[in-house]
Amino acid sequence: MHPYLQIENVSMVFDTKNGKFHALRDINLMLDQGDFIALIGHSGCGKSTLLNLVAGLIEPSSGVLLLNDREIRGPGPDRAMVFQNHSLLPWMTCYGNVHLAVERVFGAKETRKQLKARTEAALELVHLSHAMHKYPHEISGGMKQRVGIARALAMQPKLLLMDEPFGALDALTRASLQDELMRIVQETSTTTLMVTHDVDEAVLLADRIVMLTNGPAATIGEVLSIDLPRPRDRLALAEDVRYHRLRHAVLEFLYQKQLRKAA
Amino acid sequence: MSAVTFEEARSPDVMASPASEPLAIPAQVARPMPKARPTPWLQTGRGRAFSAALGRILRVSLPPIIGMGLFVLLWQLVSVSSGAAGLPGPAKTWEAARALFADPFYDNGPNDMGIGWNILNSLYRVVTGFGLAAMVGIPLGFMIGRFAFLSGMLAPIISLLRPVSPLAWLPIGLYVFKETEPASLWVIFISSIWPIILNTAAGVARVPQDYLNVARVLALSEWKVFTKILFPSVLPHMMTGIRLSIGVAWLVIVAAEMLTGGSGLGFWVWDEWNNLNVEHILIAIFIVGSVGLLLEQGLLWLAKRFEYA
Ligand SMILES: Nc1ncnc2c1ncn2[C@@H]1O[C@H](COP(=O)(O)OP(=O)(O)OP(=O)(O)O)[C@@H](O)[C@H]1O
Ligand SMILES: [Mg+2]
Numbered sequence: 001m002h003p004y005l006q007i008e009n010v011s012m013v014f015d016t017k018n019g020k021f022h023a024l025r026d027i028n029l030m031l032d033q034g035d036f037i038a039l040i041g042h043s044g045c046g047k048s049t050l051l052n053l054v055a056g057l058i059e060p061s062s063g064v065l066l067l068n069d070r071e072i073r074g075p076g077p078d079r080a081m082v083f084q085n086h087s088l089l090p091w092m093t094c095y096g097n098v099h100l101a102v103e104r105v106f107g108a109k110e111t112r113k114q115l116k117a118r119t120e121a122a123l124e125l126v127h128l129s130h131a132m133h134k135y136p137h138e139i140s141g142g143m144k145q146r147v148g149i150a151r152a153l154a155m156q157p158k159l160l161l162m163d164e165p166f167g168a169l170d171a172l173t174r175a176s177l178q179d180e181l182m183r184i185v186q187e188t189s190t191t192t193l194m195v196t197h198d199v200d201e202a203v204l205l206a207d208r209i210v211m212l213t214n215g216p217a218a219t220i221g222e223v224l225s226i227d228l229p230r231p232r233d234r235l236a237l238a239e240d241v242r243y244h245r246l247r248h249a250v251l252e253f254l255y256q257k258q259l260r261k262a263a
Numbered sequence: 264m265s266a267v268t269f270e271e272a273r274s275p276d277v278m279a280s281p282a283s284e285p286l287a288i289p290a291q292v293a294r295p296m297p298k299a300r301p302t303p304w305l306q307t308g309r310g311r312a313f314s315a316a317l318g319r320i321l322r323v324s325l326p327p328i329i330g331m332g333l334f335v336l337l338w339q340l341v342s343v344s345s346g347a348a349g350l351p352g353p354a355k356t357w358e359a360a361r362a363l364f365a366d367p368f369y370d371n372g373p374n375d376m377g378i379g380w381n382i383l384n385s386l387y388r389v390v391t392g393f394g395l396a397a398m399v400g401i402p403l404g405f406m407i408g409r410f411a412f413l414s415g416m417l418a419p420i421i422s423l424l425r426p427v428s429p430l431a432w433l434p435i436g437l438y439v440f441k442e443t444e445p446a447s448l449w450v451i452f453i454s455s456i457w458p459i460i461l462n463t464a465a466g467v468a469r470v471p472q473d474y475l476n477v478a479r480v481l482a483l484s485e486w487k488v489f490t491k492i493l494f495p496s497v498l499p500h501m502m503t504g505i506r507l508s509i510g511v512a513w514l515v516i517v518a519a520e521m522l523t524g525g526s527g528l529g530f531w532v533w534d535e536w537n538n539l540n541v542e543h544i545l546i547a548i549f550i551v552g553s554v555g556l557l558l559e560q561g562l563l564w565l566a567k568r569f570e571y572a
Binding site: 055079081087089091101135137 | 473474476477479480481482483487491492495496571
C-alpha cells in the first residue's frame with residue numbers, strides 16, 4: 001500500500017515583480033495515515049508555502065503531490081486548514097464562522113440540530129463557548145486563532161493542516177489545546193501536518209519533525225523520528241532523557257547548522 | 264473618492280484658544296483674605312463641566328455660523344450694488360420662500376404645481392432612474408469583478424461611454440421613447456450606472472485573498488461564495504458606488520428637467536426664469552443644494568452601518 005500523502009520532488013518558484021523567486025526545491029515527504037508531522041524552520045523558509053501546496057491552494061512549479069494516490073488538483077474540505085493569520089470572516093460571529101464549515105461538510109446528511117450541536121461542541125473544545133456570538137473584531141488574537149482551530153477540527157478532515165496554530169496563545173491555553181489536539185488526533189487517527197516555531201511543541205506532538213533549511217530554495221534538511229511512546233504526558237517527558245536528547249537535536253539544527261548558513 | 268466635507272476639514276485642535284490657560288495670579292491676592300465666600304458656580308465641578316461643554320459647542324458651531332453670516336453679508340452687498348433691478352437680497356428671498364412654502368402642495372394643472380410636488384417629482388425620477396441603474400449595475404459589477412474575460416470585454420466600452428456628458432444621452436432617449444418622462448429616466452439611468460458598476464467591480468477585485476482561500480478550502484458553491492463571502496465583503500464598496508451614483512443623478516435631474524419640462528425642480532427653475540422671478544431661482548438653488556446634502560448624509564449614515572470593524 002502506498003503512503004497516504006506523497007510529496008515527490010516538489011519545487012515552488014514564485015513569479016514576483018523582481019523576477020522569479022525560488023522558494024522550495026526537491027521536497028520529498030511521505031505521510032502514512034495517522035502520522036503527525038511537525039514542520040519546523042526559520043521564518044520565511046517556505047513552511048506556509050508547503051502547507052498551501054498540500055492544501056491545493058497553489059500548484060507546484062515541478063513535482064507532484066499525491067493524496068491517496070490521486071494528484072492534488074485543488075483545495076477541498078477533506079483537507080482542513082488552520083491559517084497562520086486565522087482568516088475568520090469579519091461579518092460572521094465565531095459561531096457563524098465555524099457553522100459555515102460544519103454546514104459545508106455535514107449539511108447534506110445531518111439535521112439543523114445536529115449541525116448546531118457540532119458547531120457548539122467545536123467551540124467548547126477550544127474553550128470559547130462564552131464568546132460564541134461575538135464577532136472576530138471583538139475578541140483577542142489568541143481567541144481568533146482558537147476559532148480557526150475549532151473551524152478546522154469541526155470539519156473532521158482526513159488531513160489536518162495547521163500553520164502555527166498555537167503561536168498567539170499563552171502557555172496555559174497552549175498546553176491545554178495541545179493535549180486536546182493529541183487526544184483528538186489519536187482517537188480519530190487524523191493525519192496531521194503542523195507548522196510550528198516551538199521546539200517543545202514539535203517534540204511533544206509529532207511522530208516526525210521535518211526540518212527545513214533556510215530559504216531561498218529551501219529543502220528538507222533533516223527528518224527526526226520522535227519515538228517517544230504515546231500517550232505522552234508533558235510532565236513525565238520533562239524528566240525523560242530521550243525527550244531532552246531529541247529536543248537538543250532540533251535546537252542544534254536550528255541554531256547551529258542553519259544559523260551559520262544564514263549568516 | 265468622497266469629497267472632503269467641512270466636518271473632516273476642520274480640526275478641533277486649531278480652534279483651541281490660549282484663553283483656557285490659567286491666568287497669572289494678580290499681586291493683590293497677597294493681601295490677607297477676607298472671610299471665606301462660597302465659590303462662584305462656574306468654578307465648581309459642575310460649573311466647569313458646563314463651561315467646557317459650552318466651549319466645545321461654540322468651537323464646533325461658531326465657524327459655520329460665521330461662514331454663513333459672511334455669505335449672507337456678501338450676498339446682501341452684491342444685491343445692493345447691483346441696483347433695484349439686480350439680484351434680490353437675502354430678506355426679499357426669505358419673504359418669497361415663506362410665501363412659497365406656505366402652500367407647498369397645491370396643484371393647478373400640469374405646469375403650475377406647489378414646490379413640494381416639484382421636489383417630490385424630481386426625487387421620484389432620481390430614485391427610479393437610480394433604481395434601474397442599480398438593478399443592472401450591481402450584478403454587472405459583480406460579474407466584471409469576478410470574471411476577467413468579461414472585464415476585458417467591457418472595459419473599453421465603459422471607458423468610452425463614462426466620460427460622455429449626461430445630457431448628450433437625452434436626444435437618444437427622446438428618439439427611442441418618444442416621450443419626455445422615460446427619456447429623463449434614461450438619462451438618470453445611464454449617467455448614474457457607471458459609479459455603481461466601477462465601485463462594485465473594484466470591490467470584488469479587492470476581496471482579500473484570505474477570505475477567498477477559506478472559500479476554496481471549504482469548496483463552497485458559487486452561490487455560497489457569493490452570499491457568504493463576496494457580497495458582505497463588497498458591500499462597503501457598493502455603498503460608495505451608490506452614494507456617488509445618487510449624487511450624479513441629483514446633479515443631472517435638474518438639468519434634464521430644464522430640457523424636458525412638465526414638472527420637477529429643473530422645470531420649475533426654467534419656468535421661473537421665463538417669469539423673471541429671480542427670488543425663486545435663488546430658492547431653487549438652495550433647495551437643490553439642501554436635498555443633495557441630505558441624500559449624501561443619509562447614504563453616508565447608511566454606509567456606516569454596513570462597515571465591519
Ligand atoms: N505568493 C507569493 N509570491 C511571491 N513570493 C512568495 C509568495 N508566498 C511566499 N513567498 C516567498 O516564499 C518564501 C517562503 O514564504 P512562506 O510564507 O512559506 O514562509 P514561512 O516559512 O511560512 O515563514 P513564517 O515562519 O514567517 O510564516 C518567502 O521568502 C516569501 O517571501
Ligand atoms: Mg508561514
